[in-house]
Amino acid sequence: MARIVMKFGGTSVADLDRIRNVANRVKREVDAGNEVAVVVSAMSGVTNQLVKWCQELSPLHDAREYDTVVATGEQVTIGLLAVALQTIGVDARSWQGWQIPILTDGAHGKARVEEIRGEALIERMKMDQVPVVAGFQGIGPDNRVTTLGRGGSDLSAVAIAAAVKADRCDIYTDVDGIYTTDPRIVPKARKLPAVAYEEMLELASVGAKVLQTRSVELAMKQRVRVQVLSSFEDKPGSLVVDEDEIVEQPLVTGVAYSRDEAKVTLRRVPDKPGIAAEVFGPLSDANVNVDMIVQNLGADGTTDMTFTVGKTDLPRARDVLEKARGTIGFETVVADPEVAKISIVGIGMRSHAGVAATMFKTLAEKGINIQVISTSEIKTSVLIGVEYTELAVRALHSAYGLDAEG
Amino acid sequence: MARIVMKFGGTSVADLDRIRNVANRVKREVDAGNEVAVVVSAMSGVTNQLVKWCQELSPLHDAREYDTVVATGEQVTIGLLAVALQTIGVDARSWQGWQIPILTDGAHGKARVEEIRGEALIERMKMDQVPVVAGFQGIGPDNRVTTLGRGGSDLSAVAIAAAVKADRCDIYTDVDGIYTTDPRIVPKARKLPAVAYEEMLELASVGAKVLQTRSVELAMKQRVRVQVLSSFEDKPGSLVVDEDEIVEQPLVTGVAYSRDEAKVTLRRVPDKPGIAAEVFGPLSDANVNVDMIVQNLGADGTTDMTFTVGKTDLPRARDVLEKARGTIGFETVVADPEVAKISIVGIGMRSHAGVAATMFKTLAEKGINIQVISTSEIKTSVLIGVEYTELAVRALHSAYGLDAEG
Numbered sequence: 001m002a003r004i005v006m007k008f009g010g011t012s013v014a015d016l017d018r019i020r021n022v023a024n025r026v027k028r029e030v031d032a033g034n035e036v037a038v039v040v041s042a043m044s045g046v047t048n049q050l051v052k053w054c055q056e057l058s059p060l061h062d063a064r065e066y067d068t069v070v071a072t073g074e075q076v077t078i079g080l081l082a083v084a085l086q087t088i089g090v091d092a093r094s095w096q097g098w099q100i101p102i103l104t105d106g107a108h109g110k111a112r113v114e115e116i117r118g119e120a121l122i123e124r125m126k127m128d129q130v131p132v133v134a135g136f137q138g139i140g141p142d143n144r145v146t147t148l149g150r151g152g153s154d155l156s157a158v159a160i161a162a163a164v165k166a167d168r169c170d171i172y173t174d175v176d177g178i179y180t181t182d183p184r185i186v187p188k189a190r191k192l193p194a195v196a197y198e199e200m201l202e203l204a205s206v207g208a209k210v211l212q213t214r215s216v217e218l219a220m221k222q223r224v225r226v227q228v229l230s231s232f233e234d235k236p237g238s239l240v241v242d243e244d245e246i247v248e249q250p251l252v253t254g255v256a257y258s259r260d261e262a263k264v265t266l267r268r269v270p271d272k273p274g275i276a277a278e279v280f281g282p283l284s285d286a287n288v289n290v291d292m293i294v295q296n297l298g299a300d301g302t303t304d305m306t307f308t309v310g311k312t313d314l315p316r317a318r319d320v321l322e323k324a325r326g327t328i329g330f331e332t333v334v335a336d337p338e339v340a341k342i343s344i345v346g347i348g349m350r351s352h353a354g355v356a357a358t359m360f361k362t363l364a365e366k367g368i369n370i371q372v373i374s375t376s377e378i379k380t381s382v383l384i385g386v387e388y389t390e391l392a393v394r395a396l397h398s399a400y401g402l403d404a405e406g
Numbered sequence: 407m408a409r410i411v412m413k414f415g416g417t418s419v420a421d422l423d424r425i426r427n428v429a430n431r432v433k434r435e436v437d438a439g440n441e442v443a444v445v446v447s448a449m450s451g452v453t454n455q456l457v458k459w460c461q462e463l464s465p466l467h468d469a470r471e472y473d474t475v476v477a478t479g480e481q482v483t484i485g486l487l488a489v490a491l492q493t494i495g496v497d498a499r500s501w502q503g504w505q506i507p508i509l510t511d512g513a514h515g516k517a518r519v520e521e522i523r524g525e526a527l528i529e530r531m532k533m534d535q536v537p538v539v540a541g542f543q544g545i546g547p548d549n550r551v552t553t554l555g556r557g558g559s560d561l562s563a564v565a566i567a568a569a570v571k572a573d574r575c576d577i578y579t580d581v582d583g584i585y586t587t588d589p590r591i592v593p594k595a596r597k598l599p600a601v602a603y604e605e606m607l608e609l610a611s612v613g614a615k616v617l618q619t620r621s622v623e624l625a626m627k628q629r630v631r632v633q634v635l636s637s638f639e640d641k642p643g644s645l646v647v648d649e650d651e652i653v654e655q656p657l658v659t660g661v662a663y664s665r666d667e668a669k670v671t672l673r674r675v676p677d678k679p680g681i682a683a684e685v686f687g688p689l690s691d692a693n694v695n696v697d698m699i700v701q702n703l704g705a706d707g708t709t710d711m712t713f714t715v716g717k718t719d720l721p722r723a724r725d726v727l728e729k730a731r732g733t734i735g736f737e738t739v740v741a742d743p744e745v746a747k748i749s750i751v752g753i754g755m756r757s758h759a760g761v762a763a764t765m766f767k768t769l770a771e772k773g774i775n776i777q778v779i780s781t782s783e784i785k786t787s788v789l790i791g792v793e794y795t796e797l798a799v800r801a802l803h804s805a806y807g808l809d810a811e812g
Contacts, residue, residue, distance in 0.1 A: 016463060072482050
């Protein structure tokens with residue numbers, strides 16, 4: 001017997017038939033003797049409609065009212081799923097964020113979960129009742145409904161799993177697990193039986209959009225074992241767990257890519273102490289996230305500074321930099337949105353030298369020029385011309401022995 | 407300056423344009439220096455869709471989950487209207503039932519309001535903020551969302567008006583007031599500037615479906631002045647107030663009709679003490695409402711007993727009576743659904759004799775046979791063949807001088 005939190009996204013509860021399908025899956029876990037709580041999203045399309053209404057009324061709508069409106073989507077699903085469960089003989093009841101309560105901060109539209117009082121849910125689960133919990137929502141300090149931001153239902157599920165001390169948090173989605181890379185680019189990509197939290201974070205933030213990043217961070221912090229699996233097929237998914245749980249650790253777990261970044265170069269920046277703060281301070285103030293950073297020292301006391309920003313942030317970044325030109329004192333800003341970031345990710349890199357060398361060699365053999373390199377303990381990323389994305393991902397996937405056999 | 411509660415039904419908030427229209431109406435009252443709270447229904451069609459989903463999943467769905475689902479309709483409207491108000495410069499915030507709170511009993515699907523803590527709303531209104539309150543919903547003793555039954559938003563509005571000690575509760579609807587009778591039958595029907603609570607109760611319960619009966623009862627009990635008016639046109643509506651406020655009291659205020667009842671006759675019931683209890687006890691136990699009752703004493707120690715029940719209750723009533731035949735000891739049950747109840751209503755009838763006589767005479771002149779008569783202090787009702795409905799209503803409307811001039 002285990003205690004399991006099952007989370008179903010919008011496409012899994014898109015209509016009454018799918019809600020009945022979800023109810024049957026829940027019943028199977030209950031019949032197997034498990035204690036189960038369920039977290040659900042809004043029926044797909046519903047949240048978009050609600051968001052659209054708010055935006056049509058006012059592009060600058062009150063985030064508190066926005067939250068009041070959009071949180072209704074999940075409220076509908078929990079009631080319907082509870083009914084569907086009862087209909088097939090499973091005792092169930094719905095829980096809205098404020099009823100549990102799921103306490104969040106007051107950052108409406110992107111609130112952070114601060115505390116979940118799990119006692120009531122645990123008590124019901126012990127009485128063989130299935131709590132059906134509204135994902136994506138909580139209650140703020142002023143007693144108003146908050147939402148956790150798009151994709152926040154994953155976060156709700158992990159937070160609920162931590163609060164009820166679940167053995168596992170199963171995230172049902174429209175993909176059936178976590179792959180070594182994007183199967184649309186590499187047909188030989190393999191489903192990973194397990195990945196470490198840290199790897200998942202790197203994979204998620206660079207393109208493998210299976211689990212919301214914040215939910216992985218929370219799972220890692222609270223040591224919640226997460227499983228990603230398909231809500232339409234009946235086969236095991238991928239576990240996201242502590243690295244200690246992963247018996248056979250490959251050097252490289254996966255190859256990720258992102259075409260969402262742009263390269264920015266500041267030419268002839270004065271090479272003086274504090275210059276980095278002068279460049280990145282104003283960008284940070286303007287909410288522009290900066291990723292890869294390199295600096296090349298010139299001979300004449302100036303330096304070229306290159307970094308990447310999200311493509312959508314590029315106009316804002318240029319604007320901020322031009323305004324700060326007097327303070328910083330650079331010559332020109334050169335921006336290039338035609339880049340891709342390719343990353344190899346693996347816990348195994350920590351203890352093995354030479355892993356990155358294989359990457360550079362592989363790309364060189366294909367004639368792909370590396371523009372920027374950045375490394376972390378478990379990741380090496382390179383920036384290349386966007387037209388080489390598929391070529392690079394495929395070559396690296398083979399080079400690290402990740403291709404499926406046969 | 408006055409304190410006003412404005413209530414808008416589903417057709418008045420059916421889409422964003424109509425919500426903007428409602429916002430403008432609210433702004434007008436605010437600009438006139440009034441303190442305003444708003445109560446709204448779900449956008450029309452929304453509640454029906456939600457109800458349908460619940461019913462499709464299970465005809466015997468859990469009423470607590472049903473309430474969770476259907477209460478979302480109003481939650482969407484309050485958020486959207488608050489945004490629409492803010493957009494035109496009116497400070498506003500939404501309030502769900504549990505946030506105020508609107509405390510109800512635990513009768514899910516048809517809960518009764520037990521207490522509304524109006525302090526928070528009054529405080530906001532004094533700060534020139536418009537509370538936008540979700541109609542139709544409250545919170546039960548177990549901290550779960552309750553709904554007040556269909557049309558319950560009227561009830562919410564009156565209850566909120568009582569809680570904030572409003573000077574008036576304006577019910578905006580798709581009719582523009584209360585008429586002397588149904589204008590579809592009598593084109594010369596006149597809009598009444600004011601009717602007494604008691605009259606409205608009689609008019610509403612016999613067919614003038616403008617205000618939900620329970621909301622009129624509550625208004626009478628709490629002495630809330632109600633105005634019914636059109637949300638699409640810009641003209642005064644009808645007041646529903648204490649009879650003392652009505653200066654010129656006509657003998658008859660209106661003519662109402664109902665084709666929703668059926669006549670039941672028990673032939674040759676033993677004429678003994680306690681027989682009425684034996685007949686009506688089991689009907690009451692089966693939740694069958696009995697309306698008009700007459701009893702004709704026969705010569706042989708038996709009596710014929712005639713009464714009306716709701717047409718939809720007729721099969722159940724027959725069933726109950728057949729089962730109790732042994733105890734009651736009647737000969738046969740005869741049912742006739744082809745009847746109409748015509749009522750004349752007026753506070754003035756209390757102090758004037760002969761008002762009913764005009765009714766009987768008028769109907770006799772048209773050759774309409776009266777099957778059953780029942781009277782109360784301010785109402786006289788007759789049961790006639792359903793095919794005479796329009797003829798009777800028109801004749802009575804003229805006879806009591808209610809026809810509009812010209």
